[in-house]
Amino acid sequence: MKTVVVVGGSVAALRAVETLRRDGYDDRLVLVSEEAHEPYDRPPLSKHILTGELPATAPLYRPAGSLLDAQVEVRLGARALALDLQRRRILLPDGELAYDGLIIATGARPRPLGTQPCPEGVHTLRTIDDAVTIRRSLEAGPKVVVVGAGFIGAEVASSARARGLDVTLVEAAVSPLVRAVGGAMGEALGRLHIVNGVKLRCGSGVDRFLGARRVEGVRLTDGSVIPADLVVVGVGVVPNTEWLLSSGLTIENGLRADPSLHVHGGTVFAAGDVVSWYNGSLARTVRGEQWTTAAEQGSHAARALLRGPQAAGHFRSSMYFWSDQYGAKIQFAGDTVADTVDVIDGDPAEHRFLAVYRRSGRGVGVLALNQPKTFSRLLRALDAGTPMEGVDDLLQVRAPAAGSLPA
Amino acid sequence: MSDIKIDLDRGICCGSGMCASLAPTAFGVEASGLAAVLPGAPTTDLDTLVKAAKSCPTLCITLHHRGEEIELF
Numbered sequence A: 001m002k003t004v005v006v007v008g009g010s011v012a013a014l015r016a017v018e019t020l021r022r023d024g025y026d027d028r029l030v031l032v033s034e035e036a037h038e039p040y041d042r043p044p045l046s047k048h049i050l051t052g053e054l055p056a057t058a059p060l061y062r063p064a065g066s067l068l069d070a071q072v073e074v075r076l077g078a079r080a081l082a083l084d085l086q087r088r089r090i091l092l093p094d095g096e097l098a099y100d101g102l103i104i105a106t107g108a109r110p111r112p113l114g115t116q117p118c119p120e121g122v123h124t125l126r127t128i129d130d131a132v133t134i135r136r137s138l139e140a141g142p143k144v145v146v147v148g149a150g151f152i153g154a155e156v157a158s159s160a161r162a163r164g165l166d167v168t169l170v171e172a173a174v175s176p177l178v179r180a181v182g183g184a185m186g187e188a189l190g191r192l193h194i195v196n197g198v199k200l201r202c203g204s205g206v207d208r209f210l211g212a213r214r215v216e217g218v219r220l221t222d223g224s225v226i227p228a229d230l231v232v233v234g235v236g237v238v239p240n241t242e243w244l245l246s247s248g249l250t251i252e253n254g255l256r257a258d259p260s261l262h263v264h265g266g267t268v269f270a271a272g273d274v275v276s277w278y279n280g281s282l283a284r285t286v287r288g289e290q291w292t293t294a295a296e297q298g299s300h301a302a303r304a305l306l307r308g309p310q311a312a313g314h315f316r317s318s319m320y321f322w323s324d325q326y327g328a329k330i331q332f333a334g335d336t337v338a339d340t341v342d343v344i345d346g347d348p349a350e351h352r353f354l355a356v357y358r359r360s361g362r363g364v365g366v367l368a369l370n371q372p373k374t375f376s377r378l379l380r381a382l383d384a385g386t387p388m389e390g391v392d393d394l395l396q397v398r399a400p401a402a403g404s405l406p407a
Numbered sequence B: 001m002s003d004i005k006i007d008l009d010r011g012i013c014c015g016s017g018m019c020a021s022l023a024p025t026a027f028g029v030e031a032s033g034l035a036a037v038l039p040g041a042p043t044t045d046l047d048t049l050v051k052a053a054k055s056c057p058t059l060c061i062t063l064h065h066r067g068e069e070i071e072l073f
Ligand SMILES: Cc1cc2nc3c(=O)[nH]c(=O)nc-3n(C[C@H](O)[C@H](O)[C@H](O)COP(=O)(O)OP(=O)(O)OC[C@H]3O[C@@H](n4cnc5c(N)ncnc54)[C@H](O)[C@@H]3O)c2cc1C
Pocket: A007, A008, A009, A010, A011, A012, A013, A032, A033, A034, A035, A042, A043, A044, A045, A046, A078, A079, A080, A081, A105, A106, A107, A108, A109, A125, A126, A127, A152, A240, A243, A271, A272, A273, A274, A288, A289, A290, A291, A292, A294, A320, A321, A322, A323, A324
């Protein structure tokens, strides 16, 4: 291969580029990213950047310029507009870029709420620019409404509370985090908001934003009005696949790849939040929205491009993720599509517990709140190839004392 | 001699660099992509070390103060 192009400028793209170089690819390597910054870490954007514990600048993964040292041509501020598979070209605003190998890592962006009109002071959070805007706004001491109690919304609420602000968290579902961890555990984790002084409003969505130019409040579908000077909307993400629509590739909950992340003709691979693939570890087709999965996919896609999809094998992932809220640590690995969930250690009321998700009686996922030791043991075992089904033995689970809850 | 002992389990480090951002005198990310404890770590102030350890995505940093493990959570 004379030219490998990686499209995307975040963790999956960075890992792809670094793995290509580490594994001996030494021809032309181009990184095309729409962003103005070299790859930086998103997880701190809702955490330390909003609280002010880190400076209001992009938390770059590597010292500025180090990609250039690795002989990577970095094209920042360049948005890929289309892909021509036959001619092996990518259309950029300033012309075409030919490739012999391509890794697609264009990730995802916040799902818009679609509520109109949308006055000033209503934001979503994905980039450092979003984070800096929200941080400036927080510094003025606003009344904050967060729409959507998923992980990002929860972390924004937590960071705003850390600044002592008045925060209301609005969730259309009956409890927070339903999509991420299911109803029962969502409710357990949602108590963190309440004990930390956030007003949690579940069960009604946003009807409209109030305020002519700047936002002044949020009216909910139940008719109630919450005053607001700052609104942050976190209602999920949509994969960035528009530029691929004319390529003929399969777009289905993101860009569809085969189980080894191969997309087309031995030359095109995909990684990160943009890709859906059959994950053998969960035995279903999924799309990740987690940092670790995106990072590992980046490396895998690079190896699959260099050695071939057969040799690289299937990409299997326990889809580990974590979240930091109110000084607590939430960790999850495995699948939440389950019949039951058992709290096997600790007590949700004390904000310290470990819960196992089961499908047809077999362990498929583990959720932990403030259980660092046990979870590290689990991660080590999963890394060593222990299947999730072995989780009961691993965690030395006895029959659950409290009985199972529906997941 | 410092009272603080720092361990970093590279087996589960995911190379996020959180530790290096929050406590740059104590942790760095090596070319391998994994984090390492720097020589300046034992003299980094304890609050900063605790913040870095708590923020580590995989909780692979453990801290001991005068032989006792510091409970992070
Ligand atoms: C605020 C926040 C907090 C988070 N916290 C956590 C956490 O605690 N734990 C966890 O596990 N995960 C967390 N995540 C999720 C995690 O950050 C993502 O899973 C990860 O960033 C996905 O990486 P990616 O490389 O696939 O894509 P993204 O990070 O989505 O990046 C995509 C990149 O592609 C570029 N791009 C898109 N389209 C084009 C185009 N057409 N041409 C060129 N470039 C393009 C974008 O500009 C961007 O640089 C968080 C995310 C956010 C936003």
